[in-house]
Amino acid sequence: MKVLLVDDNAELADNLAELLASERTEVFAHHDATAALAWGRTHDFDTALLDVRMPELSGVELMRLLRVGHPAARFVLMSAYTQDAELDPTQDTVAAVLTKPLDLPSLAKVLGLDA
Amino acid sequence: MAPLLDELFRYVGFDEQDGARLVAASDALEPSFQGIVDEFYVAIDGNREARAVFEDEAQVARQKGLLLAWLRRFFAGPYDDSYLEERSRIGRAHVRIRLPQRYVFVSMNIIRAGLTRAVWALDDPQLDKIALLQSIQRLCDVELAIMLETYREDYDRALRTAERLATLGQFAGTLAHEMRNPLAVLSTSSHLLRRHAGDDPGVVRHVDRIERQVAVCGQIVDDLLALARDSPPRFEPVDLASVIEFAWAQLTKPEHTLDVTVAPDAGSVPADESQLRQVLVNLMENATQAMTEGGAVEVQVARCTLTRPGEEVDAVRIRIEDSGAGFTPEALEHLFEPLFTTKARGIGLGLPLCHRIVTKHHGRLSASNRSPRGARLDIVLPLAQKGMS
Numbered sequence: 001m002k003v004l005l006v007d008d009n010a011e012l013a014d015n016l017a018e019l020l021a022s023e024r025t026e027v028f029a030h031h032d033a034t035a036a037l038a039w040g041r042t043h044d045f046d047t048a049l050l051d052v053r054m055p056e057l058s059g060v061e062l063m064r065l066l067r068v069g070h071p072a073a074r075f076v077l078m079s080a081y082t083q084d085a086e087l088d089p090t091q092d093t094v095a096a097v098l099t100k101p102l103d104l105p106s107l108a109k110v111l112g113l114d115a
Numbered sequence: 116m117a118p119l120l121d122e123l124f125r126y127v128g129f130d131e132q133d134g135a136r137l138v139a140a141s142d143a144l145e146p147s148f149q150g151i152v153d154e155f156y157v158a159i160d161g162n163r164e165a166r167a168v169f170e171d172e173a174q175v176a177r178q179k180g181l182l183l184a185w186l187r188r189f190f191a192g193p194y195d196d197s198y199l200e201e202r203s204r205i206g207r208a209h210v211r212i213r214l215p216q217r218y219v220f221v222s223m224n225i226i227r228a229g230l231t232r233a234v235w236a237l238d239d240p241q242l243d244k245i246a247l248l249q250s251i252q253r254l255c256d257v258e259l260a261i262m263l264e265t266y267r268e269d270y271d272r273a274l275r276t277a278e279r280l281a282t283l284g285q286f287a288g289t290l291a292h293e294m295r296n297p298l299a300v301l302s303t304s305s306h307l308l309r310r311h312a313g314d315d316p317g318v319v320r321h322v323d324r325i326e327r328q329v330a331v332c333g334q335i336v337d338d339l340l341a342l343a344r345d346s347p348p349r350f351e352p353v354d355l356a357s358v359i360e361f362a363w364a365q366l367t368k369p370e371h372t373l374d375v376t377v378a379p380d381a382g383s384v385p386a387d388e389s390q391l392r393q394v395l396v397n398l399m400e401n402a403t404q405a406m407t408e409g410g411a412v413e414v415q416v417a418r419c420t421l422t423r424p425g426e427e428v429d430a431v432r433i434r435i436e437d438s439g440a441g442f443t444p445e446a447l448e449h450l451f452e453p454l455f456t457t458k459a460r461g462i463g464l465g466l467p468l469c470h471r472i473v474t475k476h477h478g479r480l481s482a483s484n485r486s487p488r489g490a491r492l493d494i495v496l497p498l499a500q501k502g503m504s
């Protein structure tokens with residue numbers, strides 16, 4: 001499984017990448033949304049884990065742009081802001097919105113990994 | 116003399132001669148006081164909204180006594196700082212019971228009319244009735260001005276409290292959110308550290324510690340967010356016995372017991388369950404902390420009526436009592452103002468938030484002392500909420 005992970009907090013992105021990576025899971029971590037968008041034009045992924053609040057492009061905007069080229073991908077959003085947890089998942093067909101600090105078992109579950 | 120009183124006297128034109136005239140007429144007018152008090156209450160009784168200001172007959176009786184004493188003091192003097200001090204309490208008492216300000220103008224006119232009639236009826240050819248009536252009118256003006264002044268002070272304080280709470284709430288919210296990103300890094304890093312540490316007991320012990328403390332920080336952040344969230348209550352029927360038990364279970368209280376009585380007709384009330392639980396946790400925690408030696412927190416739930424200007428509604432009262440030291444008079448006055456705290460620990464947000472939550476439920480939160488000792492907190496919640504049958 002290929003996971004695209006984007007968070008402007010580079011240390012968190014790298015930590016999550018390291019935690020999630022395994023024999024079955026390949027993680028591509030990016031620290032800025034535009035770089036991630038460019039990467040997405042030429043690469044495939046099954047799941048994207050995106051921070052909501054980022055400069056330049058928000059996680060929600062990034063998701064809408066990425067979805068065009070990847071209609072089958074699953075999108076999971078994460079945010080430090082609880083009010084973001086109320087983003088309407090049906091409207092944007094988000095698999096889940098997770099609140100930071102992340103609860104790792106539930107993250108693994110949402111991503112379909114066994115922790 | 117206090118600047119306020121000095122200014123009022125000069126503005127109204129009330130001087131020593133006026134004072135002397137009132138004192139001189141005191142004995143002659145005394146027999147008419149009771150009649151004036153009675154007229155005052157006939158007028159209140161005839162007005163449904165004014166009548167609803169009073170909780171019960173006992174309060175009416177007490178108020179009649181207070182008004183008679185007020186009239187006596189009106190003619191007794193001295194008109195000095197002690198007079199101002201006594202009269203200042205009236206405005207505050209009226210704010211406390213939410214008396215609409217306009218009522219005092221109308222009721223003061225009843226008093227003016229009663230006193231005018233009483234003066235005309237005096238049989239004393241030596242008396243300059245016009246001058247006496249003028250002195251009476253002047254002091255009535257001073258009385259009204261003091262009432263309005265203290266009314267405004269208390270009203271301003273309530274407003275400041277709300278503003279301060281809103282600002283603090285915003286600040287707490289921002290702070291909490293900003294803490295979440297670093298906490299996310301800390302918790303993921305400690306996870307990775309544990310992975311890399313293998314089973315070196317020295318490292319594992321410290322990783323455990325870091326994770327525990329990160330969890331504590333997470334809890335603080337959640338609490339701050341609960342404070343910051345100022346969401347309107349979502350009403351649903353709440354079973355009071357179970358929410359009380361649930362809130363109690365959230366507390367750490369080594370030496371304390373809970374003693375709950377719920378009247379059969381007061382088992383449930385429309386409320387926002389999580390907000391009500393927050394209030395209960397706060398109040399029961401205060402109760403346990405007040406009893407340092409341990410003891411029973413007593414909670415009684417019963418039906419009552421809630422009196423608001425213009426109406427009386429059926430309600431449920433949750434009374435929480437402890438046998439600790441109770442409140443000082445100063446604490447009682449400021450209890451619901453943010454950042455006022457009597458505890459060594461705590462930032463003084465608990466009670467103001469409880470107050471805000473109960474107010475948003477259109478209810479009332481009040482504090483008093485028990486005799487011989489202990490604190491009593493009453494949460495009164497109406498049994499009917501708009502949009503809920």
Ligand code: HEM
Pocket residue numbers: 159165166168169174177178181182185204205208209212214218219222223226
């Ligand atoms: C000129 C008009 C009024 C005067 C001079 C007056 C005087 C007073 C005084 C002396 C107190 C006691 C304050 C203290 O705690 O020391 C008081 C409290 C109170 N007043 Fe008035 N009042 C007036 C108008 C009204 C009206 C129009 C109402 C109701 C419709 C009202 C209802 C009350 C109530 C319920 C209390 C609280 C009593 C308690 O604490 O149980 N008052 N007032």
